[in-house]
Amino acid sequence: MAPKYKLTYFPIMGLAEPIRFILSYGKIEFEDNRFESDKWPSIKESMPFGQVPVLEIDGKKICQTIAICRYLAKQVGLAGDNDWENLQIDMAADTVTDIRTKIVSPNYETDEEKKQKKKAEVINETLPFLLPRLDNLVKQNGGYLANGKLSWADLYFVALIDLLKFMIGFDITKDYSNLSALKNKVLEIPAIKEWVAKRPKTER
Amino acid sequence: MAPKYKLTYFPIMGLAEPIRFILSYGKIEFEDNRFESDKWPSIKESMPFGQVPVLEIDGKKICQTIAICRYLAKQVGLAGDNDWENLQIDMAADTVTDIRTKIVSPNYETDEEKKQKKKAEVINETLPFLLPRLDNLVKQNGGYLANGKLSWADLYFVALIDLLKFMIGFDITKDYSNLSALKNKVLEIPAIKEWVAKRPKTER
Structure with a gap:
């Protein structure tokens, strides 16, 4: 079964947009979870290092935009050949x-x-x-x-x-x-x- | 033939030290090229994006500490298995x-x-x-x-x-x-x- 992706970020493009681009490029469905800024203090506490974007992959929370981009790129054919x-x-x-x-x-x-x-x-x-x-x-x-x-x-x-x-x-x-x-x-x-x-x- | 490595940086540990650690871990010989700060303006101009550390791999200049670490890690068995x-x-x-x-x-x-x-x-x-x-x-x-x-x-x-x-x-x-x-x-x-x-x- 395909993994379930949930992307959590502020309601802006910001640092989440590269992740959304790569998911979209690969036609991978994802929950685009945008929270209002007043929710940030409580969300911050629940995130691995108090930062977003966070991508949940089958419920496992992953932070760091670039790390996420590189990982997804391998799934969708946007990584290098060697x-x-x-x-x-x-x-x-x-x-x-x-x-x-x-x-x-x-x-x-x-x-x-x-x-x-x-x-x-x-x-x-x-x-x-x-x-x-x-x-x-x-x-x-x-x-x-x-x-x-x-x-x-x-x-x-x-x-x-x-x-x-x-x-x-x-x-x-x-x-x-x-x-x-x-x-x-x-x-x-x-x-x-x-x-x-x-x-x-x-x-x- | 093994590639030739030359690492250029200021005469400090700084951001070059992780690269030196990984090269050392892999017992890879490298030229540890430390320049004095007064040479920086001319060296800066010769570097891909005006930054150091730069690792030359067989003469090809590569910048960005983390990118270099990840690449070398694959050569020396410090990357992940998947x-x-x-x-x-x-x-x-x-x-x-x-x-x-x-x-x-x-x-x-x-x-x-x-x-x-x-x-x-x-x-x-x-x-x-x-x-x-x-x-x-x-x-x-x-x-x-x-x-x-x-x-x-x-x-x-x-x-x-x-x-x-x-x-x-x-x-x-x-x-x-x-x-x-x-x-x-x-x-x-x-x-x-x-x-x-x-x-x-x-x-x-």
Whole structure:
């Protein structure tokens, strides 16, 4: 029997969206359990390390977005064919996570003036250093983040673009032709297109 | 022919130490290329995403500590036996990374008063929430982070303890019997013991 999947997260795309993309890509049914923020304190206590997203697989609670993505990718044909290919996928995905972390970091600053200064640094220094390199990685890999073919790293990246846009104020792929093309390519995958059309509409 | 490994990092343990642990565990020879900090600007430019550690495998530059650890683990018998076991290992390792990130985060605060306040929060709230859960995970897994047996997640965790101690001022395993026992067990592995005895002595 197919395992039963239940995904628990806030009622937003956020860090759960890459998991939803991969499940949708594999046409795997899952319970998309979105809780309201006022329920968070009690849910937090019941989660392995007080974090979400958590994916329950036949009732066993698993946390950590990237770990979940990698596991599901193996079930749906989005992992590499060998250890070397998986290394390239992992390197790309962790680099995307670093970019995400840098974009999110100014929001932890409580002082408004400092927050704006940090945000400007991210926009004017960090991203202009990292995004051309990510764009070039995609160029070198035939339009994908790794190995010249679609992998879960591509879905992970594209699923996070809306969250990053909400955080930083613009689509980070806008000035990068290889990243834009990758985004369009992933969003044109029929199963992804279908998911995006039917998912709850949220701003992040 | 065995691949040629060259590991480039600052002259500290830091984020390269888990990679050095796993290479040492597998008795894999590697060039331990430690550069002085004044060389960093030029080295940064030559690295895939301006970060280290970078492991060159037969001249091909690979970044991202966790991705490198997972890849090497497969070569030296520290990965899981199946997808489910690897999921448990990945979840544990990413949780250790979260704890590391939280311990390091106050250091990005420029205001000294705020830095101390954030550090106190980490010590009094974040760690007392996360460490008992990590300790319990080890208890549930027969003295290891995952699957009741040694994996690269254990080496990753133990190799970072000195860095975390430098950051936060104490050994995070000190009040947790399962974490302390895991630390001792990993440090007693002959190949690790040998590496720790011969490595350059640095404070972090």
